[in-house]
Amino acid sequence: MKLIHDHSAPDDAARRRAVPPVICYPVEGLARPDMAPFRAARAGWTKVAEVLVPARKARCFAVGAGQFFRITSVEGPQVGDLNLWSAVDLRERFYSGKTRALHGTHLSTGDRMWSSFPFLRPMAVITDDTLDWYGFDDFGGAVHDVIGTRCDPYTHNLLSGGGQYHHCCHSNLTRALADWTGLPLREAEGHVHDVLNVFMCTGFTRDTGQYFMKASPVRPGDYLEFFAEIDLVGGLSACPGGDCSAEHSSDAARCHPLLVEVFEPVAPPAGWVAPVVNGYDRTHGR
Numbered sequence: 001m002k003l004i005h006d007h008s009a010p011d012d013a014a015r016r017r018a019v020p021p022v023i024c025y026p027v028e029g030l031a032r033p034d035m036a037p038f039r040a041a042r043a044g045w046t047k048v049a050e051v052l053v054p055a056r057k058a059r060c061f062a063v064g065a066g067q068f069f070r071i072t073s074v075e076g077p078q079v080g081d082l083n084l085w086s087a088v089d090l091r092e093r094f095y096s097g098k099t100r101a102l103h104g105t106h107l108s109t110g111d112r113m114w115s116s117f118p119f120l121r122p123m124a125v126i127t128d129d130t131l132d133w134y135g136f137d138d139f140g141g142a143v144h145d146v147i148g149t150r151c152d153p154y155t156h157n158l159l160s161g162g163g164q165y166h167h168c169c170h171s172n173l174t175r176a177l178a179d180w181t182g183l184p185l186r187e188a189e190g191h192v193h194d195v196l197n198v199f200m201c202t203g204f205t206r207d208t209g210q211y212f213m214k215a216s217p218v219r220p221g222d223y224l225e226f227f228a229e230i231d232l233v234g235g236l237s238a239c240p241g242g243d244c245s246a247e248h249s250s251d252a253a254r255c256h257p258l259l260v261e262v263f264e265p266v267a268p269p270a271g272w273v274a275p276v277v278n279g280y281d282r283t284h285g286r
C-alpha cells in the first residue's frame with residue numbers, strides 16, 4: 001500500500017513525479033462502435049428468454065450472436081458479478097484485465113467485453129447503461145468495474161481466520177456453471193473468472209490505493225444492456241454483498257434478485273459483422 005518508505009527520496013523526486021502520464025492503450029486505435037445502429041435494432045425486438053437470478057445465487061443463460069441481453073435491478077439495490085464464456089469453447093472467456101487496460105476501470109455504453117488469449121476479440125458490446133449519469137464521484141468511485149475480481153471463499157477464509165462461506169459469487173458461479181454444463185464442480189470452478197461487477201460502485205482510495213466499495217446507486221428499473229457479438233453463455237451471481245454498502249461474504253446484507261432478459265432483434269444492427277478470432281499468428285518468434 002506504499003505507506004512505508006524505507007528509502008529517502010532523491011533530489012529530483014519532484015521532477016520525476018511531475019512527469020505527465022501517457023495512456024497505455026490509446027483507444028483511437030480501436031474502432032469505437034457507432035451506437036446508432038444498435039439502438040435502432042432494438043425497435044420491435046422480441047424477448048426470447050428470461051432468467052431471474054435469486055439473491056445469493058447464480059444462474060447461467062444463453063445468448064446467441066446478434067441478440068441483446070439486459071441485466072435489470074428488481075426489488076432493491078443489488079450488485080451482480082458477470083462471467084461470459086464462448087458457447088462453443090469455455091476456454092474463451094471474458095478477460096477482465098485486458099478489458100480494463102483497453103477501456104478503463106469502469107465500463108459503460110460503447111465499451112466492449114474482450115475475450116482471453118489467444119482469442120482476444122469482442123464478446124459483447126455495452127449498448128445501454130441507465131447509470132451512465134453517475135460518472136466518477138468525489139471519492140473516485142464509479143459503477144460497473146473491471147477492477148475487482150469476485151468475492152470468493154478463499155480470500156474470505158484467509159481474512160476471517162479460517163471461515164467457511166459458500167455463497168460468495170465465485171462459489172455461486174461455480175455451482176451455476178456445473179449445473180449448466182454437467183461438469184463436475186471442481187472442473188467447473190476452473191472456468192470461473194474475474195468478472196464485470198455490474199452495478200457495483202468502486203474505486204481506489206487516493207491515499208493508499210486500496211480497492212473500496214460503497215453503496216451502489218442502482219435502483220429497481222435500472223439496467224445494463226449488452227449486444228452479444230459471439231454465441232455466449234453468461235453466468236450472473238446476485239452478490240451476497242447486496243448493494244455492497246457494508247460487507248460481502250456474509251448473510252447479513254440485504255440481498256435482492258437480478259433479472260436477465262434476452263432479446264432477438266428483427267434484423268441485426270446495420271453494418272454489424274461478427275468478430276473473428278484475433279489475427280496474431282501465434283508463432284511467438286519461432
Ligand SMILES: [Zn+2]
Pocket residue numbers: 081150151168169170238239240241248
Ligand atoms: Zn460477490
